[in-house]
Amino acid sequence: PGSWPAWKGAWIHVLSLSRTPASAEICQSFADIIQGLFLGTPASFEAAVEPFKPDADMKAAATQLKTLVDLLPKNTKDSILKLMDKIAKSPLCA
Template identity: 75%
Template structure:
């Protein structure tokens, strides 16, 4: 479960990098599907980016790990993500 959190925070770090002109709304949709969606909706959200077989396998594994998190942990992570995205540090 810690791996899922670490990977999610790494994704957030990429979103808020100085090189970013803003957060890609598609990435926001992928993160929402990761935490709130079904495995099929998460796969559908990622598919437009044409992941290779290894990427698909890793994404499936990540979704499985996230699905094992308790609801209150998922809710807290999503609140943290919102806080990070809205922070002046990500501007």
């Protein structure tokens, strides 16, 4: 979406890259879910989660989580995304 600072797209790209065999590979769908959680609409977040066939309780919990995240101030969401980027690029995740 348009005018993201470069790090917002970069962390999603980093998460989608294959990892060394010693660490788990982060699938693109997970990156899409996180993007939807912090940057998307409720509908886009729900669409990203739906392929995993969540049960009713999981859907309700995901909806509640999205609602709570949407209440966070923009600078708080930006700081969380920066932290995720820092973690994903860390040697601890390599």
